[in-house]
Structures are given as structure tokens and as C-alpha cells.
Amino acid sequence: MERTLSIIKPDGVSRGLIGEVIKRFEKEGIKIAAMKMLHLTKKEAEGFYAVHKEKPFFDSLTDFMSSGPIVVMVLEGENVIQRNRDLMGATNYKEAKPGTIRADFATDIEKNVVHGSDSPENAQKEIAYFFSELEIH
Ligand code: RTP
Numbered sequence: 001m002e003r004t005l006s007i008i009k010p011d012g013v014s015r016g017l018i019g020e021v022i023k024r025f026e027k028e029g030i031k032i033a034a035m036k037m038l039h040l041t042k043k044e045a046e047g048f049y050a051v052h053k054e055k056p057f058f059d060s061l062t063d064f065m066s067s068g069p070i071v072v073m074v075l076e077g078e079n080v081i082q083r084n085r086d087l088m089g090a091t092n093y094k095e096a097k098p099g100t101i102r103a104d105f106a107t108d109i110e111k112n113v114v115h116g117s118d119s120p121e122n123a124q125k126e127i128a129y130f131f132s133e134l135e136i137h
């Protein structure tokens with residue numbers, strides 16, 4: 001059994017897409033093992049996206065991620081890291097497969113509705129950034 005971190009980004013929350021995203025996880029039989037709503041500070045967003053600190057989009061991304069509330073979730077299931085990435089679609093919504101969350105709802109390469117961990121190592125780090133073991137069910 002694998003775990004991954006999912007985030008509904010500020011655009012997804014403000015546009016009323018929380019239920020839509022969660023419905024897609026549950027329909028796939030992915031278990032939600034933890035969930036909460038947070039409004040990150042700029043510093044907290046920078047800490048979360050530290051792997052991207054040299055990227056040209058880092059400042060804009062961390063401004064966006066601290067611009068409003070987000071929903072963070074721990075998803076659990078077999079091969080859930082890849083299954084979540086498949087449900088999300090490509091980073092650039094223009095390249096995302098039809099029927100994926102980003103193809104259906106993203107409006108911009110940055111405002112792409114969801115985040116998902118990309119490897120077991122990053123999943124573990126990202127989950128620990130937001131949740132203690134006691135909060136994961
Ligand atoms: P995420 O980490 O959010 O799940 O997305 P990802 O793996 O598909 O994409 P990644 O390369 O890790 O980039 C993280 C987030 O940064 C924003 N981004 N902006 N302006 C740009 O060229 C650009 N590229 C990436 C997106 O919000 C992306 O999801």
C-alpha cells in the first residue's frame with residue numbers, strides 16, 4: 001500500500017472544485033487517509049516547493065500557493081502516486097489528456113488546480129510537511 005500527498009490549489013478551492021476533485025479520487029477507489037484546509041504563508045509555500053527554488057517560476061508559484069486556502073490530503077492505495085498523477089494530467093493543461101483534472105479545469109500552466117507527489121521519497125517528505133502520523137487514518 002502506497003501513500004501520496006494531494007493538494008487542491010487555491011484556484012481549485014476558490015472555483016468550487018473541491019467536491020469535483022474528491023469525487024474523482026473516490027470513484028477510482030483511492031482512499032482519503034487525511035485531509036485539512038490551510039492558508040499557507042509565503043514562507044510555508046517556499047518550504048514546500050524548496051525543490052523548485054532555482055526555477056524561474058518559483059516566486060510566482062509560491063505567491064500563487066499562498067494566495068488563498070488549499071485542501072491538503074493524504075491518499076492511500078496501490079500504486080497511488082502514479083494513479084493520482086494519471087488523474088491529474090500533465091502540468092501544462094494544454095498537453096493533459098482529455099478527462100484528466102487539469103485538462104477539464106486548469107486555466108493556466110501555474111493555476112492547474114491540483115498537486116500530486118511525484119515519487120515515493122517526495123511523497124514521504126511532502127506528507128510529513130503537513131501531517132503528523134496521528135492525523136493519518
Ligand atoms: P505539482 O508539483 O504541482 O504536482 O505539478 P507538476 O509536478 O506537474 O509540475 P512541477 O514541474 O513540479 O511544477 C510545480 C508547479 O509549478 C507551476 N509551474 N509553473 N510557469 C511555468 O512554466 C510553470 N511550470 C510549473 C505549476 O503550478 C506546477 O504544477
Ligand code: MG
Binds near residue numbers: 116118
Ligand atoms: Mg511536481
